[in-house]
Amino acid sequence: MGGAGEHYVIIGNGVAGNRAAEVLRDGDPEARVTIVSDESQPFYYRHLLRDLVTGAVGEDRLGVRPLSWWSDRRIRLRLGQRVQRIDFGAKTIYLAHREKLGYTRLVVCAGSKPRVPETLWASRAHLTVMKTIEDARALRDRFGDVRHVLIAGGDMVSVRTAAAFLLAGRKVTFLVDRDAFWPIEPGPEQRAELAAALRSRGAEVIEDDAVVAVEPVGDARVVALKSGRTVRCDVAGAFFGLVPDIDFLAGSGLDLERGVLVDEHLRTSVEGVWAAGDCAQVYNPDLRNWWVSVGWGNAERLGEVAARNVLGDAVRATGPAESVLRCDGVVVATRWWVDLP
Ligand SMILES: Cc1cc2nc3c(=O)[nH]c(=O)nc-3n(C[C@H](O)[C@H](O)[C@H](O)COP(=O)(O)OP(=O)(O)OC[C@H]3O[C@@H](n4cnc5c(N)ncnc54)[C@H](O)[C@@H]3O)c2cc1C
Numbered sequence: 001m002g003g004a005g006e007h008y009v010i011i012g013n014g015v016a017g018n019r020a021a022e023v024l025r026d027g028d029p030e031a032r033v034t035i036v037s038d039e040s041q042p043f044y045y046r047h048l049l050r051d052l053v054t055g056a057v058g059e060d061r062l063g064v065r066p067l068s069w070w071s072d073r074r075i076r077l078r079l080g081q082r083v084q085r086i087d088f089g090a091k092t093i094y095l096a097h098r099e100k101l102g103y104t105r106l107v108v109c110a111g112s113k114p115r116v117p118e119t120l121w122a123s124r125a126h127l128t129v130m131k132t133i134e135d136a137r138a139l140r141d142r143f144g145d146v147r148h149v150l151i152a153g154g155d156m157v158s159v160r161t162a163a164a165f166l167l168a169g170r171k172v173t174f175l176v177d178r179d180a181f182w183p184i185e186p187g188p189e190q191r192a193e194l195a196a197a198l199r200s201r202g203a204e205v206i207e208d209d210a211v212v213a214v215e216p217v218g219d220a221r222v223v224a225l226k227s228g229r230t231v232r233c234d235v236a237g238a239f240f241g242l243v244p245d246i247d248f249l250a251g252s253g254l255d256l257e258r259g260v261l262v263d264e265h266l267r268t269s270v271e272g273v274w275a276a277g278d279c280a281q282v283y284n285p286d287l288r289n290w291w292v293s294v295g296w297g298n299a300e301r302l303g304e305v306a307a308r309n310v311l312g313d314a315v316r317a318t319g320p321a322e323s324v325l326r327c328d329g330v331v332v333a334t335r336w337w338v339d340l341p
Contacts, residue, residue, distance in 0.1 A: 001312065006031035008310065009093065009101065011083050012109030013037030014046075015296055016277025018064070019303030020107045020310075025073045027311040033075045036093070036101065038082035041133045042067060047296070049136040050161045053143055054168035062133065083110075086252050088270045105272050107306050108249070108260055112242035112278035112294055120238065123214035126221055127238040130157060139235065142219075146170060150223055150233040152211045153177050154194065158239030162203055172203040173231055177210055177240065211236075242294045244279040257281055259292045264316045266306040276306035282317050 008024045010017045013035050025033050044062040051057040070077045082096040086106070093101040114129035129135055139146075148171040151158050162172050176195055195205045206225070213224045214236045221236040244259035255261040255269035259281030266274045266282065277299035281290040293302075305317045 002028045002031055004030045005104070007102065007104045008033045008107065009103035009105075010035045010107045010109055011037075011093075012111055012277065012279070013039060013043055013077070013079065014109060014111045014277060014299065015043070015064075016111070016299040016303035016306075017107070017109035018043050019300045020109060020276060020307040021075050022073070023304050023307035024107075024310060025075055027307070033073075034078060034101070034103075035070075035075060036078045036081050036083060036095070038080065038096075039132060039134075040080040042070075042077065042079065044133060046131070047160070049130055049133065050157075050164040052133070052136045053130075053140045054164050055140070055143070056164065056168070059133075083248060085248065088253050088273065091272070105310050106274070107303075107310060108254075108268070108273065108275040108279060109277045109299075109303060109306075110245050110248070110260075110279040111299075113245040114238060115240045115243045116238050117240055120211060120214070123211075126214040126216050126236060128235050129238050130161065131242070143168075145219070146234040148173070148233040149235045149237060150175065150221070150231050151237045151239055152223075153237075153239030153241070154191075155239050155241040157242075158237070159194070159198075161237070161239065162198060163201060166201050166203060172198075173206065173233065174198050174203045175206045175209060175211065175225070206231075242278060244281070244292055246279055257290065259290075261290060262317075264318075265309045265314060266302060266317055267309070274306040274310055276302035284318075 006028060008031055010020050017035055021033050021035050043064045045064060048057055048062055052059065052062060083093050084096045085094045091103050093103065095101060114131050116124055116127065120127065128139060149165050150173045151162050152175040154176050162174055165172050176191060195207055198205050210226045211223055212226050215222045221233055223231045223233065223236050246256055246260055249256060249260065253270060259279050260268055260275035262268050262275050262280050263283045264285055266276055266280060268275050278294045280302060281292045283290050302317055305315045308315045
């Protein structure tokens with residue numbers, strides 16, 4: 001096993017995929033290692049996207065490492081290439097631009113996507129989400145004309161984004177949605193604390209209400225709330241957490257639920273295929289349950305565990321201890337999120 005005949009392919013150019021590639025390269029110097037990602041931007045810090053929008057940082061600050069990092073390690077980066085489907089029997093990946101790519105072992109690190117509640121699917125086109133550098137660029141390019149942002153949700157990304165927008169002098173209306181805090185698990189006291197912290201920073205906070213529809217009016221958005229109230233704003237942001245981005249794997253033969261189902265060694269239901277990071281739903285034998293875990297540090301750890309097991313180890317992906325961190329003045333209990341500078 002391993003050596004020149006081996007071709008490790010990793011789907012995803014995020015923290016899980018890059019850590020997996022690094023471990024595979026270190027452990028098997030002769031093998032081919034390829035990362036495929038539909039994003040055109042090399043590995044970047046997603047937590048800085050809010051600062052890219054406001055202009056607090058430029059794109060030069062987002063990159064995690066220079067391009068030479070991959071070439072020095074002979075890791076082939078295939079950017080801007082979307083995996084459309086995988087034939088696991090033939091160990092072949094079909095790319096959207098009609099190229100085929102063979103592999104000997106595959107690590108799926110496809111990450112997550114913003115969750116938009118079903119009730120808002122009809123309004124999806126008029127809602128702003130922030131997952132990729134493309135999302136952030138689109139908002140940055142019109143941010144000069146943005147005066148008022150409505151943030152619906154309450155996930156970790158929303159709190160930091162609200163703080164950045166307030167700092168940039170924008171009016172922020174924060175609609176605290178009680179179902180949207182995932183991956184945080186706040187009680188009523190924490191929700192009250194969140195609301196108080198946001199108010200103290202100058203945000204208008206709406207509690208016990210929910211968005212039912214968003215309509216465009218010119219460049220503005222009119223947001224209809226359950227209470228009958230409407231809010232007119234320039235940007236209506238949906239921040240309801242992140243969920244595994246696995247639609248492209250539907251019908252592929254991999255066992256899927258909320259994420260790609262893997263055992264504690266991150267093996268999927270298909271021989272020779274592992275999954276790691278936000279897209280994985282990992283079995284915890286102590287809890288006898290599968291967990292999706294969204295967060296940078298955890299994705300990095302899972303990428304490492306998957307790669308070590310690809311190389312023949314038998315490392316278990318044990319769940320990280322529940323931790324408490326302070327997020328812009330709000331104390332939250334979270335299992336997986338880490339405070340990034
Ligand atoms: C705005 C924002 C702020 C955040 N802030 C923090 C924070 O402060 N602390 C923290 O702990 N976490 C934070 N996170 C979460 C953290 O970024 C994620 O947990 C982490 O990026 C997950 O890494 P990953 O490698 O699993 O997936 P991702 O980073 O999502 O990368 C997956 C990659 O796979 C690609 N991909 C998906 N499907 C395909 C396909 N079919 N073909 C080809 N490529 C595909 C995607 O385009 C993407 O490039 C933040 C996330 C966001 C969006």
